[in-house]
Amino acid sequence: MQNRKLIDYLPAFMQDVVEMNVILDVIEQPEIVKLWEAFDDAMNDQFIMDATENGVEKWEEILKITPKPTSTLDERKFTILTRLNEQLPYTMRTLDNSLKALCGENKYSIELTSNEYTLLVKLALIAKNNFNDVVNLLNRVLPANIIIKVQIMYNSHKKLSVYTHEKLRQSNHSNLRNEVLEIGYRNNEL
Numbered sequence: 087m088q089n090r091k092l093i094d095y096l097p098a099f100m101q102d103v104v105e106m107n108v109i110l111d112v113i114e115q116p117e118i119v120k121l122w123e124a125f126d127d128a129m130n131d132q133f134i135m136d137a138t139e140n141g142v143e144k145w146e147e148i149l150k151i152t153p154k155p156t157s158t159l160d161e162r163k164f165t166i167l168t169r170l171n172e173q174l175p176y177t178m179r180t181l182d183n184s185l186k187a188l189c190g191e192n193k194y195s196i197e198l199t200s201n202e203y204t205l206l207v208k209l210a211l212i213a214k215n216n217f218n219d220v221v222n223l224l225n226r227v228l229p230a231n232i233i234i235k236v237q238i239m240y241n242s243h244k245k246l247s248v249y250t251h252e253k254l255r256q257s258n259h260s261n262l263r264n265e266v267l268e269i270g271y272r273n274n275e276l
Contacts, residue, residue, distance in 0.1 A: 092118060134163050134170070142166065154218070165219060176227045184223060189216050195239075204233045214238050 092110045093101055100106050131141025139159060145166045146153060153162050168188055178198065185194050185207070193210040205228065209217060217236065224234045 206235045208237050208239045210239050
């Protein structure tokens, strides 16, 4: 729609008038293009994946979501989709599917101790940015009588044992514990 020219809508005898061409090209056409763009944005805002910044803000307001200041537009859209896909009542399977969508496959573990009414969710270091989203999800969907514990699976001695002391010495203790490590061989080196 944006490539349409207003001059084409005038009768043929008026299209040759210089003043009409100037008025339409300089004044009217830019306003109509802005109108068409606003219309496209309003249509796109109806669909989460196509939504603009304005549309995402409206969805967050409707769903009472407060985005993190560091969240990208795609992360905010994902949070909205997660909220819209929540289903009650929850089973372990649906909880597992929600966590899989939020954190990624094999990036968490769930342990339910039914006789103590305790649910322990452990997040992999690579999914630690989703910690607050996981806590919020669990608080919203789980029954109030279940004690929720969410932990991050920090690097352990077992994970670090594949590295040589020389390689480990290149980093400090905090980084060794808290940072995602790439385990594998590169140039015959760990």
